[in-house]
Amino acid sequence: MKLKLAVILPLLAIGILAPATEFRIEPENFQDRPETGDPKDGWRLWRDGALLGKAGMLSVGGAKLASGEPNEILGEFTVKKGTYYIWARVVNFGEKWRTMDLSINGTKVGTVGDRNLKKDEKKGSLGWQKIRKPVELDGATKFVLTAGPKGMPRIDSIIISDDKDFNPSKKTFEELAEIEEIEAD
Ligand SMILES: [Ca+2]
Secondary structure, three states: OOOOHHHHHHHHHOOOOOOOOEEEEOHHHOOEOOOOOOOOOEEEEEEOOOOHHHEEEEEEEOHHHHHOOOOEEEEEEEEEEEEEEEEEEEEEOOOOOOEEEEEEOOEEEEEEEOOOOOOOOOOOEEEEEEOOOOEEEEEEEEEEEEEOOOOOOEEEEEEEEOOOOOOHHHOOHHHHHHOOEOOOO
């Protein structure tokens, strides 16, 4: 069936045929990512050519954890209004303790990092993990990553997509790098 322009235009206007939208958010570009200078404390920049933006963030735990302070980094971004599915590119050792919580605008939306290894997933490999529930975003959006009590999680990138079928695991590194990055506010 051919759709006539007179039919297509109103559908576009209400978003039914609008193309899916993906954005990248890079934790290494969060505004508030205190580096204490102590290699055993807080979070550190993780540089590697295999990472989007050639860097990520890793938590090294340490004194902050011992003091009971939340070991977190924070980024603020302006996001176009929409319902988004969230994916995080993280390292998974399958040992359950190198985890971090992702909170958005003060609400925890999920935990990523170590989880059960999938078939064919190598221990310590980088991979995409999906946050279970979609989130509604509109404008000013605060992302917080909080390292789990034992520290040591690593994260490269976050992608938000308004397409429930989007799957970054099916994209090449080059395709992922071309996804527009939202600059921190
Ligand atoms: Ca990155």
